[in-house]
Amino acid sequence: MTADLYDRKVTPAEVFLRAWLIPLATDPALVGSQRWAAGMGLPYRMVRRLSGPTDLISDFPTVRVHTFAATYTDAAREADRTHRRMLLLARDLPDVTVASGVVASCASCDVLTGPREEPYGAESVVVRFICEYDLELRFVSV
């Protein structure tokens, strides 16, 4: 069964950002969209799309990037690397090849919140920093 669909699509924001942040990690599994849990390794980066509208031309996701590490010092350093990687994205707006091989790019990246610590849980042995951004991702022909 086939159905007519819009002939343009956009790379999901989480897929796009994970691909962009993976060079920061020693292992691709250390960048994901799942909450960190014991045994997942550190430092770990989690990308989440929170909200944002879309139209026929662009998607405007608000995204949050969490950076987890074992100590405050490590988390602060890794969160700084996360943020500087995002600032590079904002400045250069480069093409990014995602896991499927599709080349995607964003038209803008605005910083909403720079890195800051947010508690993750009393029992946890990790420190977490978060930062937030507004992106514009363009639809492309399929």
Added chain:
Amino acid sequence: MSNADISFTVDRDKLAAEITEQINAEIAAGKLDTQLDDFMENEVVPAWQANSPEDTGEYKESVEVKHPAKGGRGAVGSSNGYAHLIEYGSEDTPEFAPRAKAAATFNNGSTGDYNGKKKK
């Protein structure tokens, strides 16, 4: 118009600057504070609550105008003790992000929302 006429046009930049100055003076004098209070109470708070988890309802009910408008500035928030865990998630709490979702609805702190339209 003959060659002896002098034509005049409105100086748009000057006019825009004068209007901006008038608006800024009215905002500073608190003349728009009632409107901002009404906006926060009747649009922002409901939008935030609509994105809040139900559970006991304690968090949802805690969302309120925390700082009434003064000189064109005000704030909506939650005084709930675990609000940060609901917003950012934790090892055993999903990241509900009601604050961020409400903020995105209202263009991250502007009274002009875009409801699915382009922001720029």
